[in-house]
Amino acid sequence: MAICSAHTTTSLHSPCTTVSNTGFRQKQVIFFTSNRRSGRRHGGARTFQVSCSVEKPVVIGLAADSGCGKSTFMRRLTSVFGGAAEPPKGGNPDSNTLISDTTTVICLDDYHSLDRTGRKEKGVTALDPRANNFDLMYEQVKAIKEGQTIEKPIYNHVTGLLDPPEVITPPKIFVIEGLHPMFDERVRDLLDFSIYLDISDDVKFAWKIQRDMAERGHSLESIKASIEARKPDFDAYIDPQKQYADAVIEVLPTQLIPDDNEGKVLRVKLIMKEGVKRFNPVYLFDEGSSITWVPCGRKLTCSYPGIKFAYGPDSYFGHEVSVLEMDGQFDRLDELIYVESHLSNLSTKFYGEVTQQMLKHADFPGSNNGTGLFQTIVGLKIRDLYEQIVAERAGAPAEAAKV
Amino acid sequence: MAICSAHTTTSLHSPCTTVSNTGFRQKQVIFFTSNRRSGRRHGGARTFQVSCSVEKPVVIGLAADSGCGKSTFMRRLTSVFGGAAEPPKGGNPDSNTLISDTTTVICLDDYHSLDRTGRKEKGVTALDPRANNFDLMYEQVKAIKEGQTIEKPIYNHVTGLLDPPEVITPPKIFVIEGLHPMFDERVRDLLDFSIYLDISDDVKFAWKIQRDMAERGHSLESIKASIEARKPDFDAYIDPQKQYADAVIEVLPTQLIPDDNEGKVLRVKLIMKEGVKRFNPVYLFDEGSSITWVPCGRKLTCSYPGIKFAYGPDSYFGHEVSVLEMDGQFDRLDELIYVESHLSNLSTKFYGEVTQQMLKHADFPGSNNGTGLFQTIVGLKIRDLYEQIVAERAGAPAEAAKV
Numbered sequence: 127m128a129i130c131s132a133h134t135t136t137s138l139h140s141p142c143t144t145v146s147n148t149g150f151r152q153k154q155v156i157f158f159t160s161n162r163r164s165g166r167r168h169g170g171a172r173t174f175q176v177s178c179s180v181e182k183p184v185v186i187g188l189a190a191d192s193g194c195g196k197s198t199f200m201r202r203l204t205s206v207f208g209g210a211a212e213p214p215k216g217g218n219p220d221s222n223t224l225i226s227d228t229t230t231v232i233c234l235d236d237y238h239s240l241d242r243t244g245r246k247e248k249g250v251t252a253l254d255p256r257a258n259n260f261d262l263m264y265e266q267v268k269a270i271k272e273g274q275t276i277e278k279p280i281y282n283h284v285t286g287l288l289d290p291p292e293v294i295t296p297p298k299i300f301v302i303e304g305l306h307p308m309f310d311e312r313v314r315d316l317l318d319f320s321i322y323l324d325i326s327d328d329v330k331f332a333w334k335i336q337r338d339m340a341e342r343g344h345s346l347e348s349i350k351a352s353i354e355a356r357k358p359d360f361d362a363y364i365d366p367q368k369q370y371a372d373a374v375i376e377v378l379p380t381q382l383i384p385d386d387n388e389g390k391v392l393r394v395k396l397i398m399k400e401g402v403k404r405f406n407p408v409y410l411f412d413e414g415s416s417i418t419w420v421p422c423g424r425k426l427t428c429s430y431p432g433i434k435f436a437y438g439p440d441s442y443f444g445h446e447v448s449v450l451e452m453d454g455q456f457d458r459l460d461e462l463i464y465v466e467s468h469l470s471n472l473s474t475k476f477y478g479e480v481t482q483q484m485l486k487h488a489d490f491p492g493s494n495n496g497t498g499l500f501q502t503i504v505g506l507k508i509r510d511l512y513e514q515i516v517a518e519r520a521g522a523p524a525e526a527a528k529v
Numbered sequence: 530m531a532i533c534s535a536h537t538t539t540s541l542h543s544p545c546t547t548v549s550n551t552g553f554r555q556k557q558v559i560f561f562t563s564n565r566r567s568g569r570r571h572g573g574a575r576t577f578q579v580s581c582s583v584e585k586p587v588v589i590g591l592a593a594d595s596g597c598g599k600s601t602f603m604r605r606l607t608s609v610f611g612g613a614a615e616p617p618k619g620g621n622p623d624s625n626t627l628i629s630d631t632t633t634v635i636c637l638d639d640y641h642s643l644d645r646t647g648r649k650e651k652g653v654t655a656l657d658p659r660a661n662n663f664d665l666m667y668e669q670v671k672a673i674k675e676g677q678t679i680e681k682p683i684y685n686h687v688t689g690l691l692d693p694p695e696v697i698t699p700p701k702i703f704v705i706e707g708l709h710p711m712f713d714e715r716v717r718d719l720l721d722f723s724i725y726l727d728i729s730d731d732v733k734f735a736w737k738i739q740r741d742m743a744e745r746g747h748s749l750e751s752i753k754a755s756i757e758a759r760k761p762d763f764d765a766y767i768d769p770q771k772q773y774a775d776a777v778i779e780v781l782p783t784q785l786i787p788d789d790n791e792g793k794v795l796r797v798k799l800i801m802k803e804g805v806k807r808f809n810p811v812y813l814f815d816e817g818s819s820i821t822w823v824p825c826g827r828k829l830t831c832s833y834p835g836i837k838f839a840y841g842p843d844s845y846f847g848h849e850v851s852v853l854e855m856d857g858q859f860d861r862l863d864e865l866i867y868v869e870s871h872l873s874n875l876s877t878k879f880y881g882e883v884t885q886q887m888l889k890h891a892d893f894p895g896s897n898n899g900t901g902l903f904q905t906i907v908g909l910k911i912r913d914l915y916e917q918i919v920a921e922r923a924g925a926p927a928e929a930a931k932v
Contacts, residue, residue, distance in 0.1 A: 411814045412871060414827030423842050424817030439826045468815060 181519065182273045183230075183300040184512045185316050187307030189367045190323035191330070191360065196303045198490050199323065199501045200224055200231045203301070205483060206505040217292050220282045230297035234304025235281045237263040242286025253305055253359035260310040263302075267316050270296050299512055308367040319405065319511055321504055322371035326378045327353075332389025369443035372402045373507070375500050382431035382454050391431060393453035394496025396503065400439075400446040404514045406471045407448040408503055410437035413470070414448075421468070426461050428454070433461065452496035459485065465499075472503060473510035480506070584922065585676045586633075586703040587915045588719050590710030592770045593726035594733070594763065599706045601893050602726065602904045603627055603634045606704070609886060609908035620695050623685045633700035637707025638684045640666040645689025656708055656762035663713040666705075670719050673699050702915055711770040722808065722914055724907060725774035729781045730756075735792025772846035775805045776910070778903050785834035785857050794834060796856035797899025799906065803842075803849040807917045809874045810851040811906055813840035816873070817851075824871070829864050831857070836864065855899035862888065868902075875906060876913035883909070 190196050201224075204211040209227035213219070222233035239259040240248060250257045266276045273296050280289040308314045308322070325333070331353060338344040368374050373396065380391040398407035410417050416438030422428035433454035440449045450469075456462050463481045466472070472480060483502045484493055492498035593599050604627075607614035612630035616622070625636035641648075641655060642662040653660045669679045676699050683692040711717045711725070728736075734756060741747040771777050776799065783794040801810035813820050819841030825831035836857035843852045853872075859865050866884045869875070875883060886905045887896055895901035 411820075412822065412824065416821075416823035416826055417814075418819075418821040419815065420819035420841070421815065423819055438823070 181296075181298070181516075182271055183296045183298060184318045184508075184515055185267060185271050186299060186301045186508055187314070187317040187320040188301060188303040188323070189305065189307045189321070189364070189371065190303070191305070191325065191364060195323060195325075195491060195497060195501075197224070198492065198498075199321075199504075200229075200301065200303060201490065202483065202487060202498070202501045203505040203508060204229045204231070205487060206502070206509050207299070214292060218280055218282075218289055220284050220289065221280055221292055222283070223278075223292065223294065225297070228298040229301060230294060230299075231301040231303055232278060232294065233281075234258075234263065234302055234306055235283065236279050237304075238281045238288065241281070241288050251356065251359045253356070253363050255306070255309060255363055258306060260306070260313065263306075264310060264312040264316075266294075267300075267302060267313055270294065270300050271316050299508070305364055306367070308370040309363060314370055318515070319373075319402075319508060320371045322368040322374045324365075324368055324374050324376040326376070328379050328387065329377050329389045329392065332379075332387060336389065369445075371397075372399045372405055373397065373504055374442070375497065375504070377497060380431065380453055382434060391453075391455060392492075392495050392497065393451065394500055396450045396496070396500040397440075397442055398448045398450070399442070400448060404511045405507060406473075408450055408469055408471045408507075409448060410435060410450060410469055414439055419468070421461065421464055426464055428461060429457050433465075435465070450500070452499060455495040457494075462499075469503075473506045584699075584701070584919075585674055586699045586701060587721045587911075587918055588670060588674050589702060589704045589911055590717070590720040590723040591704060591706040591726070592708065592710045592724070592767070592774065593706070594708070594728065594767060598726060598728075598894060598900060598904075600627070601895065601901075602724075602907075603632075603704065603706060604893065605886065605890060605901070605904045606908040606911060607632045607634070608890060609905070609912050610702070617695060621683055621685075621692055623687050623692065624683055624695055625686070626681075626695065626697065628700070631701040632704060633697060633702075634704040634706055635681060635697065636684075637661075637666065637705055637709055638686065639682050640707075641684045641691065644684070644691050654759065654762045656759070656766050658709070658712060658766055661709060663709070663716065666709075667713060667715040667719075669697075670703075670705060670716055673697065673703050674719050702911070708767055709770070711773040712766060717773055721918070722776075722805075722911060723774045725771040725777045727768075727771055727777050727779040729779070731782050731790065732780050732792045732795065735782075735790060739792065772848075774800075775802045775808055776800065776907055777845070778900065778907070780900060783834065783856055785837060794856075794858060795895075795898050795900065796854065797903055799853045799899070799903040800843075800845055801851045801853070802845070803851060807914045808910060809876075811853055811872055811874045811910075812851060813838060813853060813872055817842055822871070824864065824867055829867055831864060832860050836868075838868070853903070855902060858898040860897075865902075872906075876909045 188196055188199065201211055204224070204226035207226065207228040209229075211224040211226040211229065211231065213221050214223055214225055222236055224231040235252065237259045238245075238252060238257055240250065240257045245252060245254075245257050248256070252258075262279075266278055269276050275293060275295045277291040278294045279291050281287075282289045302313075302317075306313075307317065308320055314320070331349075334349050334353065335346065338349050339346060376395040376397060378393040378395065379389065380386050380393050382393075383391060396408070398405070400407065410419060417436065419435040419437075420432065421435070422432045431454055433452065433456065435453075436449070436451040438449060440447050442449075456465075459481065462484055463478055466474075466478065466480045469480075474480060480499070480502055483505070484498055487493060487498075490498060492501070591599055591602065604614055607627070607629035610629065610631040612632075614627040614629040614632065614634065616624050617626055617628055625639055627634040638655065640662050641660055643651060643653065643660040648655060648657075648660050651659070655661075665682075669681055672679050678696060678698045680694040681697045682694050684690075685692045705716075705720075709716075710720065711723055717723070734752075737752050737756065738749065741752050742749060779798040779800060781796040781798070782792065783789050783796050785796075786794060799811070801808070803810065813822060820839065822838040822840075823835065824838070825835045834857055836855065836859065839852070839854040839856075841852060843850050845852075859868075862884065865887055866881055869877075869881065869883045872883075877883060883902070883905055886908070887901055890896060890901075893901060895904070
C-alpha cells in the first residue's frame, strides 16, 4: 500500500491518459471552462484513464489575508518533508502553484470567478464570496482528495485575468491556501487539518507602512485608506474562518517594549485546538497548566528586549484550546535549541529538528521570532498527521485480515 | 567515624563527667553564672571529662521575630530526621530547648542579659543588643560546635526571670533560633547554614489582630500601638540580619485576591542564596530562568483563589539568589504531590517525601501553604547539608590515607 508520487511518474501538465497499467485504478479529471471576458466559469467532470494510482491526498487548508506570509509558511512546510517547493515546470510562469516531492500547494485566488475587470464592474472585492467559485473549488478539492487529477484555473495576479488551466495531479499532501479555505462548509469538511494566519491590525498596518511607504513610496493616507476599504469585507468573510481552524498563528505587537508600534518585534501565539484527531498540541513544561517562561537569565543572555514564552489552556470561539506564545526574538542558535529542548509534543524525528529547520531557512522572514518557530512546528505537526494517516491506511487491511 | 548521639548515651541534665571510657576525647563544659536580681551574667569555661565523644555538630541559625512560626519550623525540621522534638526530660518545665534524636534547638532568648525587670529598668526591649549577652552566646555556640558540653542559661518566658542553667550536650545538628542568630559576626561565622523568617508587616498585623483581638480581646488600638513600639528596634537590630541568611522565607499578603488584608491566604517566597557551599537551590522546571506556573487548569481543579508559583533569579542585598514563590493554598493531596513532582533539587530521599512530610504534620500551621512547604524544603536542605558534611568528614581521612 505504498504511496506513489504522481510527480515522479507522470508529466504534470498533461492528464495521465497515455498509459494504463494493470492494477491501477481509473481516475477522473475534474476540469473547468472559463469565459475570460465575463469572468464566468463552469465546473464539470470527465472520466480519464490515469497512468498511476496515488493514495488519496491529505488535504490541508491555510487561510490568511494576502501578503501575510503564507508562501513562507508553505516553503517551511515542504522543507519539513525534505524537498524544495517550486512552481510547475514548463507551465504558465504566472502559476500560483508550488510543487515539491510530497506537497502541492494551490492558491485559492485561482478560484476567483471574477477577474479584476469583472470585480470592478460588479463593485465587489476579491474577498467577497461572490467573486469566488466555491462550487468548483469544492468539486476540485474533493476530486483531488479522491485521488483524481484536475484542471485547475489560474488567476494571473500580474494581469488580473483568468489564464488557461493547469493540470494538478494528486500529491501526498495537498494544501489549499488563500482567502477562503474554510469559508465554504463543503470545502471545510474536506480538510484534514486547517490553519489560520491571524495578523493583528496593528501589525498589518506596521508591515504595510514598512513595505508600501518605504519601498513603494505610497503615502500614509493612501495606505490607511486601502486598509480601511478592505476591512469590512475582511471582517465579514475572512476573519470568521479562524473559528474553524485547528491551529491559529496569531501575530501581535510585542508587549516587551512599551507602546511599540514598529511591528518589528512580535508577540506570536500558536492557538491549538484540543480534541483534534491526530493532532497533539505542543506544550511547555507542564501540559494543561498556565506557564510563563523567560529563558534569558543565567543560562542565556538575551539582548533587549529579551524573549518571553507563555503557555496555557484557554477558550477560543467556544473551543478548548492550548496556547503557546512567544514574545521577542532569538539572537542566536543557543537560544533556539534551548527553547526547543523545553517544548514537548513537537513531533520531531530527532533532537534539534526544529532548530535545524529554522537554521536551514534563516533568511526566510520571521526566522528569528515566533512566526518562523510556530510555522515550523505546524509543519512538523502536519508531517506527523500525514504519517499517522499513512500508517492507519497501511494498518487497516492488516487489521481486517486478522478478523 | 560514626556520629554518636549524646542523648542516647548520656543523661541530658548532668554534664558527662561520671564515666570516662577509653577512646573518648576530653571535653569542656562551657557554663555561665547569673545574678537573677540584677540580670547580670558572667560567661566562663571549665574542663570536664565527658562520657561520650560526639562529632562536631552542624550549626544552623534561624532568625525571626517572636511568634512567627519558628517552633513549627523546628518541629518540621526535626521530623525530617525522623524523630519528634521534645523539651528536655526532667528539666526545667519552662526550658525553651527542644531535643530530638539528631537535633537540639535552643532559643536565643536564653542569652538575654537582662530579665524583664532589668529591661524595664534600663528602658530597653528584648530586641536591643544591650539586653543580650553575645559574648556568652558566641562562647557557648563555639563550644558546642567544637563538641563540648555547655551549661546554657534559661530565660523563663512565663516569669520573665533568668532560671538556673541547663546542660546541653553536642547533638548532630544544633539549631540556634531567636531574634539574633546572625547579629553578632562571631556567632554568624559559626553557622553552617542560616535562615531568616521574614513576615511582612501586613501579615504580622493581620496575624496579631487575629490572635490578640479575636482570642485575647485586645483592642485594635493597643495592637497597633504594640506593633509600632516594637518596630524601631526590630528594624534596627532584627531585620538587617536577613542580608546574611542563606535562605529567607518571606511571608507576604496574597496577590490572588485583590486588596486582601485578612492574612489567611499567603504569598510565600523562598529566597535561596547562590554559591553557598553544600546548598543547591530548588528550582521549578528550568534552573536559572524566570517562570510562573499556575498548576490549576486541566489537571487540577483548584478552588478560588487557586495557586500560583513563580521562580527565577534575582538579587537580594547584593547577592545573587534564586527565588521560589507560592501564592495561594493547597486544597488536597493531589495538588501537593503534583507540585512536588515539578520541583527539582528538593534533596528528597524518595519521590513524594515533601508531600509525606507535609501530610504527617497536616495540623501544623501553614501546612496548606508556602510556609509549610518551604519550611519542609529547607528542612530537607539542612538534612542534605548535614549528610554532605558527614560524608566529607568520613571521606577526609580516607583521602588523606591515599596520599
